[in-house]
Amino acid sequence: MRNPWTRTGNYKTSYAQDTTIFATYSEQASLAVFLIGMLVLPQFLSRGDMQILDLILIYALAVLGLNIITGYAGLINIGHAAFLGVGAYTAALVAPYLPFWAVLPVSGLVAAAAGAVVGIPALRIKHLYLAIATLAFQLIFEWAVGHSPALEQGGAMAMPRVVFLGYKVGFKNHHYFWYYVTFVVLVVMAFGFRNLLRTRFGRSLVAVRDNDRAADAMGMDPGRTKVFAFALGAFYAGVAGALYAYWSRAVVIEDYSLMISIKFLAMAIVGGLGTLVGSFFGPAFLELLDINMETFSYWIKTIYNPPGVDVGSAIRPLAFGLAIVLFLIFEPRGLANWWRLLRSYFRNWPFKY
Amino acid sequence: MSYFFQLLISGIVVGSVYALAALGFVLIYKASRVINFAHGHFIAIGAFTAYALAVGLGLSVWIAAAFALVFTAVVGYFTERVFLKPLVGQPIISVIMVTIGLASVFGGLIHLTPYGSGNFSLPGFLPEGGVSFAGISVSYPQLLAVVFTAVFLAAFGWFFQRSTVGIAMRAVADDQMASMSLGVSVEKVFALAWAAAGVTAAAAGLIVGAISGLNLEGLVGIGLKVFPVVILGGLDSIPGAVVGGIIIGLLENLAAGYLDAYIPGGGTGDVFPFLVLLLVLWFKPHGLFGTEEIERV
Amino acid sequence: MAQLSVENVTLSFGGINALNGVDVVVEPGELVSVIGPNGAGKTSLLNCISGFYHPTHGRITFEGHDLTHASPHTITGYGVARAFQNIELFGGVSVLENLMLARHTYLKYSIGAASVFYGSARRVEVENRRVVEDVIDFMELEPYRKALVGNLPYGVRKRVEVARALSLEPKLLLLDEPMAGMTLEEKEDMVRFILDILAERGTTVILIEHDLGVVMDISDRVYVLDFGMVIATGKPEDVAENPAVIEAYVGGAG
Numbered sequence: 009m010r011n012p013w014t015r016t017g018n019y020k021t022s023y024a025q026d027t028t029i030f031a032t033y034s035e036q037a038s039l040a041v042f043l044i045g046m047l048v049l050p051q052f053l054s055r056g057d058m059q060i061l062d063l064i065l066i067y068a069l070a071v072l073g074l075n076i077i078t079g080y081a082g083l084i085n086i087g088h089a090a091f092l093g094v095g096a097y098t099a100a101l102v103a104p105y106l107p108f109w110a111v112l113p114v115s116g117l118v119a120a121a122a123g124a125v126v127g128i129p130a131l132r133i134k135h136l137y138l139a140i141a142t143l144a145f146q147l148i149f150e151w152a153v154g155h156s157p158a159l160e161q162g163g164a165m166a167m168p169r170v171v172f173l174g175y176k177v178g179f180k181n182h183h184y185f186w187y188y189v190t191f192v193v194l195v196v197m198a199f200g201f202r203n204l205l206r207t208r209f210g211r212s213l214v215a216v217r218d219n220d221r222a223a224d225a226m227g228m229d230p231g232r233t234k235v236f237a238f239a240l241g242a243f244y245a246g247v248a249g250a251l252y253a254y255w256s257r258a259v260v261i262e263d264y265s266l267m268i269s270i271k272f273l274a275m276a277i278v279g280g281l282g283t284l285v286g287s288f289f290g291p292a293f294l295e296l297l298d299i300n301m302e303t304f305s306y307w308i309k310t311i312y313n314p315p316g317v318d319v320g321s322a323i324r325p326l327a328f329g330l331a332i333v334l335f336l337i338f339e340p341r342g343l344a345n346w347w348r349l350l351r352s353y354f355r356n357w358p359f360k361y
Numbered sequence: 362m363s364y365f366f367q368l369l370i371s372g373i374v375v376g377s378v379y380a381l382a383a384l385g386f387v388l389i390y391k392a393s394r395v396i397n398f399a400h401g402h403f404i405a406i407g408a409f410t411a412y413a414l415a416v417g418l419g420l421s422v423w424i425a426a427a428f429a430l431v432f433t434a435v436v437g438y439f440t441e442r443v444f445l446k447p448l449v450g451q452p453i454i455s456v457i458m459v460t461i462g463l464a465s466v467f468g469g470l471i472h473l474t475p476y477g478s479g480n481f482s483l484p485g486f487l488p489e490g491g492v493s494f495a496g497i498s499v500s501y502p503q504l505l506a507v508v509f510t511a512v513f514l515a516a517f518g519w520f521f522q523r524s525t526v527g528i529a530m531r532a533v534a535d536d537q538m539a540s541m542s543l544g545v546s547v548e549k550v551f552a553l554a555w556a557a558a559g560v561t562a563a564a565a566g567l568i569v570g571a572i573s574g575l576n577l578e579g580l581v582g583i584g585l586k587v588f589p590v591v592i593l594g595g596l597d598s599i600p601g602a603v604v605g606g607i608i609i610g611l612l613e614n615l616a617a618g619y620l621d622a623y624i625p626g627g628g629t630g631d632v633f634p635f636l637v638l639l640l641v642l643w644f645k646p647h648g649l650f651g652t653e654e655i656e657r658v
Numbered sequence: 659m660a661q662l663s664v665e666n667v668t669l670s671f672g673g674i675n676a677l678n679g680v681d682v683v684v685e686p687g688e689l690v691s692v693i694g695p696n697g698a699g700k701t702s703l704l705n706c707i708s709g710f711y712h713p714t715h716g717r718i719t720f721e722g723h724d725l726t727h728a729s730p731h732t733i734t735g736y737g738v739a740r741a742f743q744n745i746e747l748f749g750g751v752s753v754l755e756n757l758m759l760a761r762h763t764y765l766k767y768s769i770g771a772a773s774v775f776y777g778s779a780r781r782v783e784v785e786n787r788r789v790v791e792d793v794i795d796f797m798e799l800e801p802y803r804k805a806l807v808g809n810l811p812y813g814v815r816k817r818v819e820v821a822r823a824l825s826l827e828p829k830l831l832l833l834d835e836p837m838a839g840m841t842l843e844e845k846e847d848m849v850r851f852i853l854d855i856l857a858e859r860g861t862t863v864i865l866i867e868h869d870l871g872v873v874m875d876i877s878d879r880v881y882v883l884d885f886g887m888v889i890a891t892g893k894p895e896d897v898a899e900n901p902a903v904i905e906a907y908v909g910g911a912g
Contacts, residue, residue, distance in 0.1 A: 137592075143585075144636075147585070204773055210772075226822075314475065
């Protein structure tokens with residue numbers, strides 16, 4: 009009996025049908041519910057909550073870019089924050105002359121160009137060596153910004169206030185406005201990448217990750233594919249960087265430092281490397297953890313607060329580091345694995361697996 | 362000309378710190394193919410342990426230093442046992458990330474002590490002044506740093522060449538399977554490599570304490586400078602770590618000495634090693650002494 | 659003119675010659691086997707043809723293209739496909755995706771079309787899926803279509819390796835010990851597949867195989883390599899009689 013609501017009752021009769029992403033009615037329905045839920049969510053949240061939610065969504069876009077490079081193409085990137093930085097500084101430089109919806113793609117493209125440059129060593133080196141090269145690029149980026157008078161030597165560069173369709177974005181609606189912009193951009197770009205994954209572009213990324221010699225024998229140039237992976241991932245990062253610049257109202261080098269690159273890697277791992285949903289889970293988990301640890305450290309201060317010790321700057325990295333280590337040891341496939349188990353339970357219902 | 366020689370000397374001094382730091386880093390890589398991002402934190406743990414014992418408890422600096430070496434070795438040993446062992450056979454990224462996570466944990470723990478921020482200096486335990494000839498002066502701490510490094514490296518070299526444990530470690534680095542079949546405990550060797558790395562890291566931290574002040578950020582920064590050193594020397598080469606350390610120390614000082622004047626804001630020494638790193642990766646990825654990996658189809 | 663010609667090829671690694679003045683000529687539609695003891699240079703020869711190694715001396719041409727210094731992906735583009743000896747599949751994806759990866763160069767659509775998966779992207783994907791399904795059918799891999807390659811048994815992975823090379827729709831197929839480590843039954847299947855490839859697809863095949871029974875039964879011509887040199891060549895029955903071959907295989911008195 010055909011039952012389009014579950015996978016067990018869903019027959020595919022053409023190859024085109026077999027390429028669909030959300031195959032059953034129930035999957036399509038839950039997607040619709042989720043999207044609508046996200047659209048009405050701001051109605052129920054305070055400005056403070058919105059600020060955090062915005063940050064999570066912007067980081068989700070950044071981590072999606074990192075997942076393209078590191079998760080799908082298998083190229084360890086310790087310099088992802090620098091790609092956001094390139095996007096953010098581009099935004100700071102062009103925002104006075106362009107509307108924001110034009111700034112975002114411009115930032116993405118400039119970052120993609122930077123990504124292609126960083127990817128060039130991938131033509132000659134692999135694995136660890138490549139990871140160390142990206143680390144060097146990150147440090148060189150920070151140094152270069154710190155020595156550029158045009159970029160305020162890394163100090164604050166203010167972002168202009170945005171007017172959209174006659175609607176002035178000010179103090180009160182700032183986080184709400186950027187929530188919707190980020191949400192739309194994120195949904196479009198996430199679907200874009202999901203589509204790429206079922207074409208030769210996405211498959212070639214996985215091919216160079218799994219076996220780049222075999223990829224060569226399949227007729228694709230592994231070097232070019234890796235450069236493409238860096239450029240594509242950096243494009244996502246660049247757009248995220250521009251959004252971050254608008255969201256934080258200013259561009260400062262600390263927001264694009266090595267620490268942030270490490271944070272993105274941690275988010276990708278905790279979420280689940282090489283998974284789309286992981287790009288959302290990772291930032292949400294680690295940002296919420298960070299906020300809770302801030303509160304927690306206030307509590308700690310009431311029992312342990314010797315002179316010369318800043319408990320806040322101890323507890324947060326401690327929790328962050330522990331989260332990484334514990335996930336790697338106990339759930340190396342990240343939160344996405346829990347999601348996968350949950351989903352396959354519902355999808356194969358009424359069968360167990 | 363004496364300016365040049367002065368730069369040369371401080372370059373060699375800084376370079377010996379890098380050499381010591383890189384030595385431990387290479388030991389770990391050679392034995393277990395792990396890149397240790399927490400190496401700078403090992404250096405900090407060694408230095409601050411000595412400081413706490415010398416200043417806090419008022420012990421003699423020499424005893425404090427000896428204790429710091431042992432303590433950091435223990436930290437290294439347990440790091441491997443507890444955190445790295447469960448990840449044997451996992452992809453490189455997991456192993457890299459676990460050391461990054463540990464770096465963050467160690468950083469947090471150090472921040473729970475008063476040494477998280479601010480500058481500290483070990484009590485002077487050497488006579489003031491130094492030797493000078495032809496207008497070039499070398500302070501006693503600088504002299505000590507170089508001599509200490511040389512002695513330390515010689516001892517390590519001897520250990521590797523002669524002792525049973527050293528030979529087992531070299532065997533494991535060469536071929537894990539073959540060593541295992543000969544009855545070498547690979548697990549033990551991994552843990553020992555980490556302990557040895559702890560000792561050398563602490564030694565590097567102590568030398569920093571002898572020649573300048575201690576602060577967390579600076580010590581952790583040495584852990585990053587190790588990367589250009591080991592890439593230049595070759596990731597799996599112990600002589601490479603020493604030669605690379607000295608060369609990077611020299612280049613850094615010469616770059617700072619001659620180029621800072623032309624660059625607004627200066628700080629050339631901080632970025633120069635990483636430019637060298639990229640050039641080495643492009644033209645000679647396995648460095649001066651590293652072994653090339655051959656891929657077979 | 660020959661389809662593939664390997665002329666006087668020498669390949670040295672640090673002074674040791676893996677191949678030493680090797681000449682090989684293959685005509686369209688032939689099944690040519692390369693045999694020889696371990697370390698004779700059989701895989702090195704395939705590596706030179708498919709571009710993973712470049713000869714130190716000599717020249718390799720395929721249908722007028724010079725392969726001597728070309729990279730593997732360029733050579734694949736000329737119509738030369740290869741199944742590896744030590745299975746080199748993409749372990750993290752399904753059988754279907756492994757085969758679709760072999761269609762990479764046939765999938766001509768822009769990144770724009772791909773990112774919305776509409777129009778040309780969708781159409782071309784479906785067309786090529788059909789080609790891949792033919793190969794799946796041909797190699798009898800239907801039950802494993804959606805299975806992760808990393809989880810499949812050895813014999814099946816070997817078959818996927820050949821199926822993937824076939825999905826490239828090559829003019830020349832290089833098979834490096836496709837039957838090594840297989841059970842008798844699996845071997846018989848593989849021989850049947852190879853004969854079908856020749857008969858139905860008209861693909862030229864170069865086969866490296868240790869099982870002399872199989873080689874002598876199905877080959878049109880045989881090359882025997884020893885210490886990097888061709889010591890005999892000809893029809894299977896002639897080669898089997900050749901004293902030099904018997905010497906290499908059985909070992910001389912000295």
